[in-house]
Amino acid sequence: MRKIKLALCDDHNLFRVGMASILTQIPDFDLILEAANGQELIDKIARRMPDVVLLDLQMPVLDGTATADYLREHHPLVKIVVLTMHDEDRMVLHLLEKGVSGYLLKDSDPEEVEKAVRKVIDEGVYLNEFVSRAMLRKMTNAAAAVKPASTLYNSKILLSEREKEVLKLICEGLSTAEISEKIFLSPRTVEGHRLRILEKTGTKNTAGMVAYAFKNNLV
Structure with missing residues (x-):
């Protein structure tokens, strides 16, 4: 069984631990790295490349938008699913234009996170009701x-x-x-x-x- 390699980038430790616990329970998901900010993610990705990055937006050192720009330029095959509290229409469309594959709010059900990961792997994009x-x-x-x-x-x-x-x-x-x-x-x-x-x-x-x-x- 081929596993989907995931990276989780979020500066809130409690949220990151909870999300990591959810992801590691899915048999074909492999959480290969965690990071507390974009720079840490970039440093770790240089050693091991994920298929999908679950990315927060508001982080210290290097925020999610700048991190998405870096990933799109240097690692265009890596899919990015934003996982954030920011629900402004402008931000949603701005990040999708940048090439982000999905946009989820942090109050999404775990099942939707799993669905989004699978969808971006299979089809390149996940459009939920919020984004639509x-x-x-x-x-x-x-x-x-x-x-x-x-x-x-x-x-x-x-x-x-x-x-x-x-x-x-x-x-x-x-x-x-x-x-x-x-x-x-x-x-x-x-x-x-x-x-x-x-x-x-x-x-x-x-x-x-x-x-x-x-x-x-x-x-």
Whole structure:
């Protein structure tokens, strides 16, 4: 059984101990390192690389946002799931645009944390109801303030009708396999559309692409 290697970065020792206890009870999760701030995480990652980092935002020495920037630049294959008390829409979208794969609040159920880890490993992004609501509010505000969405396709990027359809389904949280079944395309073709959307939007991963889509009213 292949284990998912995890890193946990949070400056609150009590929370970190509790979360570590939860994670180590999941048979295929391997908590390979813990850190109290971003700099400590970076130092430890140099010796052992995780698949997923569970990252707090507000920490001393090096905070979560700066740590996410470093990881995206130097270790782009590592998935980042933010685990924080900050629930501002602006922060959610800002971090997703940076390439963070998931955004959870610290009062989330342990089952959701497990689900998020598995989802970012399998699909590259985890969009829960909290994130989806933040994106919807952003889209609603943008629609009221700017030109209709149809003109945005021309002024910002040009997507084919099929690419728009695939993008909409990705933003709804569907996996490649689910999109393939829904619109009767092979998974390989769906993945090809996803890669072209990434290229056209200038984003680095699925999470950034979804955030870009909502920010620019593309769905």
